Amino acid sequence: MPVTEVALLRLKEQEPSATVKSGLLDAAKEQSAWSKYSVHFLRQVEDPVFVYLLGGWDSVAEHLGDWITSEPNQRLLAQLKDDLDIEWVFHLDIHPSDPRIPLNAPILGISRYFVEPSKKAAFDSAFKAGVPHLGENTAPFTYGGGWRLDKAGEDEEFVLFSGWNNVEDHLGFAESDVFKAFEGIKSAEIKHIRLVNWD
16 A cells, blocks of 8 residues: 655755755755656745655555665665654555645645544544635645654654645644544644755
8 A cells, every 4th residue: 555654854054055955956866866766855934944745655664664775775874874863764554646735735734643443533523624614724735644653652643744825824723622622632733834946
């Protein structure tokens, strides 16, 4: 089953040098050639030292078993080790080519919802019921979400990508009654990112 990779990188300098940008572009090209899926970098609005990588794989095993230990990946990691840290990497049950992830939006919200395992079905139902309202608020941009496949703890994690004109619109929706109807959320992390082009 194709999956979406989400990785969080922390730059050691606020603004990456031309060498670092070149290294990241090389890494994206190598990974894309290996996986056959596009790789995108997005910078966090709240703290631009954080860069999100979105990529795709035919399976989690292909990523972790084949690519991570491969010579190209190890070489690229060695080149970038003094310039950035990898905070975390996980995978979502979203197809990497899913057009609902609005990479073209001025602001892309990335919301991580930590859900009690026993409330996963209830959350799904509440999310599906709230989807029309979400679409009304994000229009003309889209949204798409999925469950984390490689959990870090007991909780389930649902990650939602949503397009917005600005951060304030998203935060306003997060305070709405529609959002509060989602069941089983123990905690949430909401950040905002923008696509970057380092070519």
